[in-house]
Amino acid sequence: MAFRFVWGSTMEKLKRATLLKEERNGGRGVPDxxxxxxxxxxxxxxxxxxxxxxxxxxxxxxxxxxxxxxxxxxxxxxxxxxxxxxxxxxxxxxxxxxxxxxxxxxxxxxxxxxxxxxxxxKETMTLPRGSTTLDPPIIWANVLNKCLNNKQKDIAWMSAHMCLPTRSFMFKQHLALTERCPHGCTDSEHVYHLFWECSVARRVWGLVVSSVSRNRLLPRSSLTAESVLYGPRGGCRTPELQRQWRIVNIVKQVLWEARNIKVYQKTSVDPVTLRRRTQNLLQDGVMVDFAKDKCLAREKWGVDHWK
Ligand SMILES: [Zn+2]
Structure with a gap:
Protein backbone atom coordinates (compact mmCIF):
# COMPACT_ATOMS: atom_id res chain seq x y z
CA MET A 1 0.00 0.00 0.00
CA ALA A 2 2.89 2.37 0.83
CA PHE A 3 4.35 1.84 -2.65
CA ARG A 4 1.01 2.40 -4.31
CA PHE A 5 0.77 5.68 -2.41
CA VAL A 6 4.26 6.73 -3.51
CA TRP A 7 3.71 5.96 -7.19
CA GLY A 8 0.03 6.88 -7.36
CA SER A 9 -0.66 3.66 -9.28
CA THR A 10 0.11 -0.05 -9.20
CA MET A 11 2.94 0.46 -11.69
CA GLU A 12 6.22 0.63 -9.80
CA LYS A 13 8.91 2.52 -11.66
CA LEU A 14 11.90 1.69 -9.49
CA LYS A 15 13.09 -1.19 -7.29
CA ARG A 16 11.49 -1.25 -3.85
CA ALA A 17 14.91 -1.74 -2.23
CA THR A 18 15.95 1.68 -3.65
CA LEU A 19 12.84 3.43 -2.32
CA LEU A 20 13.41 2.03 1.16
CA LYS A 21 16.88 3.58 1.36
CA GLU A 22 17.57 6.84 3.16
CA GLU A 23 17.25 10.02 1.13
CA ARG A 24 21.01 10.73 1.30
CA ASN A 25 21.62 7.31 -0.31
CA GLY A 26 19.33 7.96 -3.25
CA GLY A 27 16.18 6.44 -1.71
CA ARG A 28 12.96 8.08 -0.70
CA GLY A 29 12.91 7.02 2.96
CA VAL A 30 9.78 4.86 2.58
CA PRO A 31 9.32 3.02 5.91
CA ASP A 32 10.00 -0.71 5.66
CA LYS A 122 25.15 -0.72 6.17
CA GLU A 123 23.13 0.77 3.29
CA THR A 124 24.98 1.40 0.05
CA MET A 125 24.39 4.49 -2.05
CA THR A 126 22.47 4.15 -5.31
CA LEU A 127 24.21 6.06 -8.10
CA PRO A 128 22.20 8.52 -10.19
CA ARG A 129 21.64 7.51 -13.80
CA GLY A 130 22.58 9.51 -16.84
CA SER A 131 25.88 11.11 -17.71
CA THR A 132 26.98 13.52 -15.01
CA THR A 133 30.23 14.54 -13.40
CA LEU A 134 28.60 15.70 -10.16
CA ASP A 135 29.20 13.78 -6.91
CA PRO A 136 26.26 11.46 -6.14
CA PRO A 137 25.83 12.73 -2.51
CA ILE A 138 25.51 16.30 -3.85
CA ILE A 139 22.93 15.21 -6.42
CA TRP A 140 20.79 13.45 -3.79
CA ALA A 141 21.03 16.47 -1.49
CA ASN A 142 20.06 18.77 -4.38
CA VAL A 143 17.06 16.82 -5.67
CA LEU A 144 15.51 16.54 -2.20
CA ASN A 145 16.55 19.99 -0.98
CA LYS A 146 14.21 21.65 1.48
CA CYS A 147 13.80 24.68 -0.79
CA LEU A 148 11.65 22.59 -3.15
CA ASN A 149 8.05 21.55 -2.62
CA ASN A 150 7.04 17.89 -2.73
CA LYS A 151 5.99 17.90 -6.35
CA GLN A 152 9.27 19.48 -7.47
CA LYS A 153 11.25 17.03 -5.31
CA ASP A 154 9.44 14.08 -6.93
CA ILE A 155 10.13 15.33 -10.46
CA ALA A 156 13.81 16.05 -9.69
CA TRP A 157 14.33 12.74 -7.86
CA MET A 158 12.67 10.68 -10.59
CA SER A 159 14.68 12.54 -13.25
CA ALA A 160 17.92 11.65 -11.45
CA HIS A 161 16.84 8.00 -11.41
CA MET A 162 15.67 8.34 -15.05
CA CYS A 163 12.32 6.82 -14.07
CA LEU A 164 10.08 9.79 -14.83
CA PRO A 165 7.28 8.26 -16.96
CA THR A 166 8.28 9.96 -20.21
CA ARG A 167 7.47 8.25 -23.51
CA SER A 168 11.00 6.88 -23.76
CA PHE A 169 10.66 5.23 -20.32
CA MET A 170 7.12 3.97 -21.02
CA PHE A 171 8.17 2.60 -24.41
CA LYS A 172 10.93 0.55 -22.78
CA GLN A 173 8.32 -0.83 -20.36
CA HIS A 174 6.06 -1.73 -23.35
CA LEU A 175 3.44 0.77 -22.15
CA ALA A 176 3.62 3.29 -25.02
CA LEU A 177 3.38 2.79 -28.77
CA THR A 178 6.04 5.37 -29.58
CA GLU A 179 8.93 7.06 -27.83
CA ARG A 180 8.75 10.24 -29.89
CA CYS A 181 8.29 13.58 -28.14
CA PRO A 182 4.56 14.51 -27.94
CA HIS A 183 5.38 18.11 -28.92
CA GLY A 184 6.22 16.95 -32.43
CA CYS A 185 10.04 16.78 -32.29
CA THR A 186 11.73 13.92 -34.11
CA ASP A 187 13.76 12.88 -31.03
CA SER A 188 12.68 10.36 -28.41
CA GLU A 189 11.25 11.91 -25.26
CA HIS A 190 13.81 11.13 -22.57
CA VAL A 191 14.44 13.29 -19.51
CA TYR A 192 17.23 15.38 -21.13
CA HIS A 193 15.01 16.07 -24.10
CA LEU A 194 11.97 16.95 -22.02
CA PHE A 195 13.72 19.50 -19.79
CA TRP A 196 16.43 20.84 -22.06
CA GLU A 197 16.57 19.86 -25.73
CA CYS A 198 12.87 20.01 -26.65
CA SER A 199 11.76 22.99 -28.75
CA VAL A 200 9.10 23.86 -26.11
CA ALA A 201 11.70 23.65 -23.33
CA ARG A 202 14.12 25.93 -25.22
CA ARG A 203 11.36 28.49 -25.75
CA VAL A 204 10.24 28.42 -22.11
CA TRP A 205 13.82 28.69 -20.79
CA GLY A 206 14.37 31.65 -23.13
CA LEU A 207 11.22 33.41 -21.92
CA VAL A 208 11.84 32.69 -18.25
CA VAL A 209 15.47 33.75 -18.28
CA SER A 210 14.68 36.95 -20.14
CA SER A 211 11.94 37.89 -17.67
CA VAL A 212 13.52 36.58 -14.48
CA SER A 213 17.01 37.93 -15.12
CA ARG A 214 15.57 41.43 -15.05
CA ASN A 215 15.22 40.76 -11.35
CA ARG A 216 18.76 39.28 -11.29
CA LEU A 217 17.36 36.03 -9.96
CA LEU A 218 18.62 33.43 -12.42
CA PRO A 219 21.79 34.19 -14.41
CA ARG A 220 21.76 32.67 -17.85
CA SER A 221 25.34 31.41 -17.37
CA SER A 222 24.25 29.11 -14.52
CA LEU A 223 22.00 27.12 -16.85
CA THR A 224 23.37 23.94 -18.43
CA ALA A 225 21.72 20.60 -19.16
CA GLU A 226 23.57 19.12 -16.18
CA SER A 227 22.69 21.90 -13.71
CA VAL A 228 19.04 21.78 -14.78
CA LEU A 229 18.78 18.05 -14.11
CA TYR A 230 21.07 17.57 -11.12
CA GLY A 231 21.41 20.97 -9.46
CA PRO A 232 24.38 23.24 -8.65
CA ARG A 233 27.78 21.56 -8.76
CA GLY A 234 28.71 22.46 -5.19
CA GLY A 235 25.25 21.91 -3.69
CA CYS A 236 22.66 24.49 -2.58
CA ARG A 237 24.77 26.08 0.14
CA THR A 238 23.75 29.72 -0.13
CA PRO A 239 20.25 31.28 -0.23
CA GLU A 240 21.11 32.52 -3.72
CA LEU A 241 21.81 29.01 -5.02
CA GLN A 242 18.68 27.71 -3.32
CA ARG A 243 16.66 30.43 -5.02
CA GLN A 244 18.12 29.59 -8.44
CA TRP A 245 17.54 25.86 -7.92
CA ARG A 246 13.94 26.52 -6.97
CA ILE A 247 13.33 28.61 -10.10
CA VAL A 248 14.86 25.84 -12.24
CA ASN A 249 12.56 23.27 -10.62
CA ILE A 250 9.50 25.46 -11.05
CA VAL A 251 10.26 25.61 -14.78
CA LYS A 252 10.71 21.82 -14.82
CA GLN A 253 7.35 21.42 -13.08
CA VAL A 254 5.69 23.67 -15.67
CA LEU A 255 7.32 21.76 -18.56
CA TRP A 256 6.13 18.47 -17.08
CA GLU A 257 2.59 19.83 -16.68
CA ALA A 258 2.58 21.14 -20.26
CA ARG A 259 3.77 17.77 -21.53
CA ASN A 260 1.02 15.94 -19.60
CA ILE A 261 -1.64 18.30 -20.96
CA LYS A 262 -0.34 17.61 -24.47
CA VAL A 263 -0.34 13.83 -23.95
CA TYR A 264 -3.62 13.40 -22.07
CA GLN A 265 -5.75 16.28 -23.36
CA LYS A 266 -4.17 16.62 -26.82
CA THR A 267 -3.86 20.38 -26.27
CA SER A 268 -0.79 22.53 -26.75
CA VAL A 269 -0.17 25.20 -24.13
CA ASP A 270 1.19 28.44 -25.57
CA PRO A 271 4.50 29.76 -24.17
CA VAL A 272 2.91 32.90 -22.70
CA THR A 273 0.59 30.76 -20.55
CA LEU A 274 3.58 28.67 -19.49
CA ARG A 275 5.47 31.81 -18.46
CA ARG A 276 2.47 33.04 -16.50
CA ARG A 277 2.20 29.69 -14.73
CA THR A 278 5.92 29.88 -13.90
CA GLN A 279 5.50 33.37 -12.46
CA ASN A 280 2.49 32.30 -10.38
CA LEU A 281 4.42 29.39 -8.91
CA LEU A 282 7.38 31.69 -8.19
CA GLN A 283 5.07 34.14 -6.48
CA ASP A 284 3.63 31.34 -4.32
CA GLY A 285 7.16 30.35 -3.32
CA VAL A 286 8.10 33.91 -2.39
CA MET A 287 4.97 34.34 -0.29
CA VAL A 288 5.56 31.04 1.54
CA ASP A 289 9.13 32.17 2.31
CA PHE A 290 7.93 35.54 3.62
CA ALA A 291 5.36 33.83 5.83
CA LYS A 292 8.12 31.63 7.31
CA ASP A 293 10.93 34.13 7.85
CA LYS A 294 10.82 37.70 6.57
CA CYS A 295 14.53 38.52 6.92
CA LEU A 296 15.73 35.31 5.29
CA ALA A 297 13.19 35.71 2.49
CA ARG A 298 14.35 39.28 1.82
CA GLU A 299 17.97 38.04 1.70
CA LYS A 300 17.02 35.19 -0.61
CA TRP A 301 14.72 36.96 -3.03
CA GLY A 302 16.02 40.52 -2.69
CA VAL A 303 12.50 41.95 -2.91
CA ASP A 304 9.80 42.84 -0.43
CA HIS A 305 7.01 41.91 -2.76
CA TRP A 306 7.04 39.96 -5.94
CA LYS A 307 7.03 42.21 -8.98
ZN1 LIG B 1 10.37 17.70 -27.94
Missing amino acids: IVNIILMQGLATLVQNTQKVDKASGTFARYYATPFLRTMGLCALDLTIPYSWDPPYVYRALRDFAFGAGLPRAGLTLWSYKIVMAHLRS
Missing part, protein backbone atom coordinates in the same frame (compact mmCIF):
# COMPACT_ATOMS: atom_id res chain seq x y z
CA ILE A 33 7.01 -1.79 7.77
CA VAL A 34 7.90 -5.49 8.03
CA ASN A 35 11.48 -4.83 9.12
CA ILE A 36 10.36 -2.15 11.59
CA ILE A 37 7.97 -4.62 13.29
CA LEU A 38 10.69 -7.30 13.38
CA MET A 39 13.26 -4.82 14.76
CA GLN A 40 10.92 -3.65 17.49
CA GLY A 41 10.04 -7.26 18.37
CA LEU A 42 13.69 -8.29 18.55
CA ALA A 43 14.75 -5.24 20.59
CA THR A 44 11.91 -5.81 23.08
CA LEU A 45 12.78 -9.50 23.34
CA VAL A 46 16.43 -8.79 24.12
CA GLN A 47 15.44 -6.15 26.68
CA ASN A 48 13.02 -8.63 28.29
CA THR A 49 15.66 -11.33 28.68
CA GLN A 50 17.69 -8.83 30.72
CA LYS A 51 14.85 -8.30 33.22
CA VAL A 52 15.86 -10.57 36.09
CA ASP A 53 12.91 -10.48 38.47
CA LYS A 54 10.00 -10.23 36.08
CA ALA A 55 7.76 -12.92 34.63
CA SER A 56 8.25 -11.48 31.12
CA GLY A 57 12.02 -11.98 31.61
CA THR A 58 11.57 -15.66 32.55
CA PHE A 59 9.26 -16.22 29.59
CA ALA A 60 11.63 -14.53 27.13
CA ARG A 61 14.65 -16.44 28.49
CA TYR A 62 12.79 -19.77 28.23
CA TYR A 63 12.12 -19.34 24.51
CA ALA A 64 14.80 -16.98 23.26
CA THR A 65 18.04 -17.92 25.10
CA PRO A 66 18.92 -20.82 22.72
CA PHE A 67 19.19 -18.43 19.75
CA LEU A 68 20.19 -15.26 21.58
CA ARG A 69 23.24 -16.99 23.10
CA THR A 70 24.60 -17.58 19.58
CA MET A 71 24.54 -13.79 19.24
CA GLY A 72 26.48 -13.43 22.49
CA LEU A 73 23.52 -11.82 24.24
CA CYS A 74 22.61 -14.52 26.79
CA ALA A 75 24.46 -17.15 28.76
CA LEU A 76 22.92 -20.63 28.87
CA ASP A 77 22.21 -21.77 32.43
CA LEU A 78 21.58 -25.52 32.25
CA THR A 79 19.97 -25.62 35.70
CA ILE A 80 16.78 -24.05 34.32
CA PRO A 81 14.57 -25.36 31.50
CA TYR A 82 14.69 -24.00 27.92
CA SER A 83 12.64 -24.53 24.81
CA TRP A 84 14.71 -25.64 21.84
CA ASP A 85 11.72 -25.29 19.57
CA PRO A 86 10.64 -21.62 19.83
CA PRO A 87 7.20 -20.46 18.57
CA TYR A 88 7.03 -19.31 14.94
CA VAL A 89 7.08 -15.63 15.96
CA TYR A 90 10.46 -16.10 17.63
CA ARG A 91 11.71 -18.09 14.66
CA ALA A 92 10.86 -15.12 12.43
CA LEU A 93 12.86 -12.84 14.77
CA ARG A 94 15.79 -15.27 14.69
CA ASP A 95 15.76 -15.44 10.90
CA PHE A 96 15.63 -11.63 10.70
CA ALA A 97 18.53 -11.24 13.16
CA PHE A 98 20.74 -13.66 11.24
CA GLY A 99 19.66 -12.32 7.85
CA ALA A 100 20.57 -8.76 8.89
CA GLY A 101 23.93 -9.90 10.29
CA LEU A 102 23.08 -8.71 13.80
CA PRO A 103 25.02 -11.51 15.61
CA ARG A 104 28.30 -10.03 14.33
CA ALA A 105 27.24 -6.41 14.84
CA GLY A 106 28.58 -6.18 18.40
CA LEU A 107 25.60 -4.17 19.64
CA THR A 108 25.54 -3.76 23.41
CA LEU A 109 22.48 -1.58 23.88
CA TRP A 110 19.34 -2.93 22.30
CA SER A 111 16.69 -0.54 21.29
CA TYR A 112 14.74 -0.13 18.09
CA LYS A 113 16.60 3.06 17.20
CA ILE A 114 20.05 1.51 17.67
CA VAL A 115 19.18 -1.55 15.55
CA MET A 116 17.70 0.74 12.91
CA ALA A 117 20.80 2.97 12.89
CA HIS A 118 22.99 -0.14 12.50
CA LEU A 119 20.99 -1.36 9.50
CA ARG A 120 20.99 2.14 7.98
CA SER A 121 24.76 2.38 8.35
Whole structure:
Protein backbone atom coordinates (compact mmCIF):
# COMPACT_ATOMS: atom_id res chain seq x y z
CA MET A 1 0.00 0.00 0.00
CA ALA A 2 2.89 2.37 0.83
CA PHE A 3 4.35 1.84 -2.65
CA ARG A 4 1.01 2.40 -4.31
CA PHE A 5 0.77 5.68 -2.41
CA VAL A 6 4.26 6.73 -3.51
CA TRP A 7 3.71 5.96 -7.19
CA GLY A 8 0.03 6.88 -7.36
CA SER A 9 -0.66 3.66 -9.28
CA THR A 10 0.11 -0.05 -9.20
CA MET A 11 2.94 0.46 -11.69
CA GLU A 12 6.22 0.63 -9.80
CA LYS A 13 8.91 2.52 -11.66
CA LEU A 14 11.90 1.69 -9.49
CA LYS A 15 13.09 -1.19 -7.29
CA ARG A 16 11.49 -1.25 -3.85
CA ALA A 17 14.91 -1.74 -2.23
CA THR A 18 15.95 1.68 -3.65
CA LEU A 19 12.84 3.43 -2.32
CA LEU A 20 13.41 2.03 1.16
CA LYS A 21 16.88 3.58 1.36
CA GLU A 22 17.57 6.84 3.16
CA GLU A 23 17.25 10.02 1.13
CA ARG A 24 21.01 10.73 1.30
CA ASN A 25 21.62 7.31 -0.31
CA GLY A 26 19.33 7.96 -3.25
CA GLY A 27 16.18 6.44 -1.71
CA ARG A 28 12.96 8.08 -0.70
CA GLY A 29 12.91 7.02 2.96
CA VAL A 30 9.78 4.86 2.58
CA PRO A 31 9.32 3.02 5.91
CA ASP A 32 10.00 -0.71 5.66
CA ILE A 33 7.01 -1.79 7.77
CA VAL A 34 7.90 -5.49 8.03
CA ASN A 35 11.48 -4.83 9.12
CA ILE A 36 10.36 -2.15 11.59
CA ILE A 37 7.97 -4.62 13.29
CA LEU A 38 10.69 -7.30 13.38
CA MET A 39 13.26 -4.82 14.76
CA GLN A 40 10.92 -3.65 17.49
CA GLY A 41 10.04 -7.26 18.37
CA LEU A 42 13.69 -8.29 18.55
CA ALA A 43 14.75 -5.24 20.59
CA THR A 44 11.91 -5.81 23.08
CA LEU A 45 12.78 -9.50 23.34
CA VAL A 46 16.43 -8.79 24.12
CA GLN A 47 15.44 -6.15 26.68
CA ASN A 48 13.02 -8.63 28.29
CA THR A 49 15.66 -11.33 28.68
CA GLN A 50 17.69 -8.83 30.72
CA LYS A 51 14.85 -8.30 33.22
CA VAL A 52 15.86 -10.57 36.09
CA ASP A 53 12.91 -10.48 38.47
CA LYS A 54 10.00 -10.23 36.08
CA ALA A 55 7.76 -12.92 34.63
CA SER A 56 8.25 -11.48 31.12
CA GLY A 57 12.02 -11.98 31.61
CA THR A 58 11.57 -15.66 32.55
CA PHE A 59 9.26 -16.22 29.59
CA ALA A 60 11.63 -14.53 27.13
CA ARG A 61 14.65 -16.44 28.49
CA TYR A 62 12.79 -19.77 28.23
CA TYR A 63 12.12 -19.34 24.51
CA ALA A 64 14.80 -16.98 23.26
CA THR A 65 18.04 -17.92 25.10
CA PRO A 66 18.92 -20.82 22.72
CA PHE A 67 19.19 -18.43 19.75
CA LEU A 68 20.19 -15.26 21.58
CA ARG A 69 23.24 -16.99 23.10
CA THR A 70 24.60 -17.58 19.58
CA MET A 71 24.54 -13.79 19.24
CA GLY A 72 26.48 -13.43 22.49
CA LEU A 73 23.52 -11.82 24.24
CA CYS A 74 22.61 -14.52 26.79
CA ALA A 75 24.46 -17.15 28.76
CA LEU A 76 22.92 -20.63 28.87
CA ASP A 77 22.21 -21.77 32.43
CA LEU A 78 21.58 -25.52 32.25
CA THR A 79 19.97 -25.62 35.70
CA ILE A 80 16.78 -24.05 34.32
CA PRO A 81 14.57 -25.36 31.50
CA TYR A 82 14.69 -24.00 27.92
CA SER A 83 12.64 -24.53 24.81
CA TRP A 84 14.71 -25.64 21.84
CA ASP A 85 11.72 -25.29 19.57
CA PRO A 86 10.64 -21.62 19.83
CA PRO A 87 7.20 -20.46 18.57
CA TYR A 88 7.03 -19.31 14.94
CA VAL A 89 7.08 -15.63 15.96
CA TYR A 90 10.46 -16.10 17.63
CA ARG A 91 11.71 -18.09 14.66
CA ALA A 92 10.86 -15.12 12.43
CA LEU A 93 12.86 -12.84 14.77
CA ARG A 94 15.79 -15.27 14.69
CA ASP A 95 15.76 -15.44 10.90
CA PHE A 96 15.63 -11.63 10.70
CA ALA A 97 18.53 -11.24 13.16
CA PHE A 98 20.74 -13.66 11.24
CA GLY A 99 19.66 -12.32 7.85
CA ALA A 100 20.57 -8.76 8.89
CA GLY A 101 23.93 -9.90 10.29
CA LEU A 102 23.08 -8.71 13.80
CA PRO A 103 25.02 -11.51 15.61
CA ARG A 104 28.30 -10.03 14.33
CA ALA A 105 27.24 -6.41 14.84
CA GLY A 106 28.58 -6.18 18.40
CA LEU A 107 25.60 -4.17 19.64
CA THR A 108 25.54 -3.76 23.41
CA LEU A 109 22.48 -1.58 23.88
CA TRP A 110 19.34 -2.93 22.30
CA SER A 111 16.69 -0.54 21.29
CA TYR A 112 14.74 -0.13 18.09
CA LYS A 113 16.60 3.06 17.20
CA ILE A 114 20.05 1.51 17.67
CA VAL A 115 19.18 -1.55 15.55
CA MET A 116 17.70 0.74 12.91
CA ALA A 117 20.80 2.97 12.89
CA HIS A 118 22.99 -0.14 12.50
CA LEU A 119 20.99 -1.36 9.50
CA ARG A 120 20.99 2.14 7.98
CA SER A 121 24.76 2.38 8.35
CA LYS A 122 25.15 -0.72 6.17
CA GLU A 123 23.13 0.77 3.29
CA THR A 124 24.98 1.40 0.05
CA MET A 125 24.39 4.49 -2.05
CA THR A 126 22.47 4.15 -5.31
CA LEU A 127 24.21 6.06 -8.10
CA PRO A 128 22.20 8.52 -10.19
CA ARG A 129 21.64 7.51 -13.80
CA GLY A 130 22.58 9.51 -16.84
CA SER A 131 25.88 11.11 -17.71
CA THR A 132 26.98 13.52 -15.01
CA THR A 133 30.23 14.54 -13.40
CA LEU A 134 28.60 15.70 -10.16
CA ASP A 135 29.20 13.78 -6.91
CA PRO A 136 26.26 11.46 -6.14
CA PRO A 137 25.83 12.73 -2.51
CA ILE A 138 25.51 16.30 -3.85
CA ILE A 139 22.93 15.21 -6.42
CA TRP A 140 20.79 13.45 -3.79
CA ALA A 141 21.03 16.47 -1.49
CA ASN A 142 20.06 18.77 -4.38
CA VAL A 143 17.06 16.82 -5.67
CA LEU A 144 15.51 16.54 -2.20
CA ASN A 145 16.55 19.99 -0.98
CA LYS A 146 14.21 21.65 1.48
CA CYS A 147 13.80 24.68 -0.79
CA LEU A 148 11.65 22.59 -3.15
CA ASN A 149 8.05 21.55 -2.62
CA ASN A 150 7.04 17.89 -2.73
CA LYS A 151 5.99 17.90 -6.35
CA GLN A 152 9.27 19.48 -7.47
CA LYS A 153 11.25 17.03 -5.31
CA ASP A 154 9.44 14.08 -6.93
CA ILE A 155 10.13 15.33 -10.46
CA ALA A 156 13.81 16.05 -9.69
CA TRP A 157 14.33 12.74 -7.86
CA MET A 158 12.67 10.68 -10.59
CA SER A 159 14.68 12.54 -13.25
CA ALA A 160 17.92 11.65 -11.45
CA HIS A 161 16.84 8.00 -11.41
CA MET A 162 15.67 8.34 -15.05
CA CYS A 163 12.32 6.82 -14.07
CA LEU A 164 10.08 9.79 -14.83
CA PRO A 165 7.28 8.26 -16.96
CA THR A 166 8.28 9.96 -20.21
CA ARG A 167 7.47 8.25 -23.51
CA SER A 168 11.00 6.88 -23.76
CA PHE A 169 10.66 5.23 -20.32
CA MET A 170 7.12 3.97 -21.02
CA PHE A 171 8.17 2.60 -24.41
CA LYS A 172 10.93 0.55 -22.78
CA GLN A 173 8.32 -0.83 -20.36
CA HIS A 174 6.06 -1.73 -23.35
CA LEU A 175 3.44 0.77 -22.15
CA ALA A 176 3.62 3.29 -25.02
CA LEU A 177 3.38 2.79 -28.77
CA THR A 178 6.04 5.37 -29.58
CA GLU A 179 8.93 7.06 -27.83
CA ARG A 180 8.75 10.24 -29.89
CA CYS A 181 8.29 13.58 -28.14
CA PRO A 182 4.56 14.51 -27.94
CA HIS A 183 5.38 18.11 -28.92
CA GLY A 184 6.22 16.95 -32.43
CA CYS A 185 10.04 16.78 -32.29
CA THR A 186 11.73 13.92 -34.11
CA ASP A 187 13.76 12.88 -31.03
CA SER A 188 12.68 10.36 -28.41
CA GLU A 189 11.25 11.91 -25.26
CA HIS A 190 13.81 11.13 -22.57
CA VAL A 191 14.44 13.29 -19.51
CA TYR A 192 17.23 15.38 -21.13
CA HIS A 193 15.01 16.07 -24.10
CA LEU A 194 11.97 16.95 -22.02
CA PHE A 195 13.72 19.50 -19.79
CA TRP A 196 16.43 20.84 -22.06
CA GLU A 197 16.57 19.86 -25.73
CA CYS A 198 12.87 20.01 -26.65
CA SER A 199 11.76 22.99 -28.75
CA VAL A 200 9.10 23.86 -26.11
CA ALA A 201 11.70 23.65 -23.33
CA ARG A 202 14.12 25.93 -25.22
CA ARG A 203 11.36 28.49 -25.75
CA VAL A 204 10.24 28.42 -22.11
CA TRP A 205 13.82 28.69 -20.79
CA GLY A 206 14.37 31.65 -23.13
CA LEU A 207 11.22 33.41 -21.92
CA VAL A 208 11.84 32.69 -18.25
CA VAL A 209 15.47 33.75 -18.28
CA SER A 210 14.68 36.95 -20.14
CA SER A 211 11.94 37.89 -17.67
CA VAL A 212 13.52 36.58 -14.48
CA SER A 213 17.01 37.93 -15.12
CA ARG A 214 15.57 41.43 -15.05
CA ASN A 215 15.22 40.76 -11.35
CA ARG A 216 18.76 39.28 -11.29
CA LEU A 217 17.36 36.03 -9.96
CA LEU A 218 18.62 33.43 -12.42
CA PRO A 219 21.79 34.19 -14.41
CA ARG A 220 21.76 32.67 -17.85
CA SER A 221 25.34 31.41 -17.37
CA SER A 222 24.25 29.11 -14.52
CA LEU A 223 22.00 27.12 -16.85
CA THR A 224 23.37 23.94 -18.43
CA ALA A 225 21.72 20.60 -19.16
CA GLU A 226 23.57 19.12 -16.18
CA SER A 227 22.69 21.90 -13.71
CA VAL A 228 19.04 21.78 -14.78
CA LEU A 229 18.78 18.05 -14.11
CA TYR A 230 21.07 17.57 -11.12
CA GLY A 231 21.41 20.97 -9.46
CA PRO A 232 24.38 23.24 -8.65
CA ARG A 233 27.78 21.56 -8.76
CA GLY A 234 28.71 22.46 -5.19
CA GLY A 235 25.25 21.91 -3.69
CA CYS A 236 22.66 24.49 -2.58
CA ARG A 237 24.77 26.08 0.14
CA THR A 238 23.75 29.72 -0.13
CA PRO A 239 20.25 31.28 -0.23
CA GLU A 240 21.11 32.52 -3.72
CA LEU A 241 21.81 29.01 -5.02
CA GLN A 242 18.68 27.71 -3.32
CA ARG A 243 16.66 30.43 -5.02
CA GLN A 244 18.12 29.59 -8.44
CA TRP A 245 17.54 25.86 -7.92
CA ARG A 246 13.94 26.52 -6.97
CA ILE A 247 13.33 28.61 -10.10
CA VAL A 248 14.86 25.84 -12.24
CA ASN A 249 12.56 23.27 -10.62
CA ILE A 250 9.50 25.46 -11.05
CA VAL A 251 10.26 25.61 -14.78
CA LYS A 252 10.71 21.82 -14.82
CA GLN A 253 7.35 21.42 -13.08
CA VAL A 254 5.69 23.67 -15.67
CA LEU A 255 7.32 21.76 -18.56
CA TRP A 256 6.13 18.47 -17.08
CA GLU A 257 2.59 19.83 -16.68
CA ALA A 258 2.58 21.14 -20.26
CA ARG A 259 3.77 17.77 -21.53
CA ASN A 260 1.02 15.94 -19.60
CA ILE A 261 -1.64 18.30 -20.96
CA LYS A 262 -0.34 17.61 -24.47
CA VAL A 263 -0.34 13.83 -23.95
CA TYR A 264 -3.62 13.40 -22.07
CA GLN A 265 -5.75 16.28 -23.36
CA LYS A 266 -4.17 16.62 -26.82
CA THR A 267 -3.86 20.38 -26.27
CA SER A 268 -0.79 22.53 -26.75
CA VAL A 269 -0.17 25.20 -24.13
CA ASP A 270 1.19 28.44 -25.57
CA PRO A 271 4.50 29.76 -24.17
CA VAL A 272 2.91 32.90 -22.70
CA THR A 273 0.59 30.76 -20.55
CA LEU A 274 3.58 28.67 -19.49
CA ARG A 275 5.47 31.81 -18.46
CA ARG A 276 2.47 33.04 -16.50
CA ARG A 277 2.20 29.69 -14.73
CA THR A 278 5.92 29.88 -13.90
CA GLN A 279 5.50 33.37 -12.46
CA ASN A 280 2.49 32.30 -10.38
CA LEU A 281 4.42 29.39 -8.91
CA LEU A 282 7.38 31.69 -8.19
CA GLN A 283 5.07 34.14 -6.48
CA ASP A 284 3.63 31.34 -4.32
CA GLY A 285 7.16 30.35 -3.32
CA VAL A 286 8.10 33.91 -2.39
CA MET A 287 4.97 34.34 -0.29
CA VAL A 288 5.56 31.04 1.54
CA ASP A 289 9.13 32.17 2.31
CA PHE A 290 7.93 35.54 3.62
CA ALA A 291 5.36 33.83 5.83
CA LYS A 292 8.12 31.63 7.31
CA ASP A 293 10.93 34.13 7.85
CA LYS A 294 10.82 37.70 6.57
CA CYS A 295 14.53 38.52 6.92
CA LEU A 296 15.73 35.31 5.29
CA ALA A 297 13.19 35.71 2.49
CA ARG A 298 14.35 39.28 1.82
CA GLU A 299 17.97 38.04 1.70
CA LYS A 300 17.02 35.19 -0.61
CA TRP A 301 14.72 36.96 -3.03
CA GLY A 302 16.02 40.52 -2.69
CA VAL A 303 12.50 41.95 -2.91
CA ASP A 304 9.80 42.84 -0.43
CA HIS A 305 7.01 41.91 -2.76
CA TRP A 306 7.04 39.96 -5.94
CA LYS A 307 7.03 42.21 -8.98
ZN1 LIG B 1 10.37 17.70 -27.94
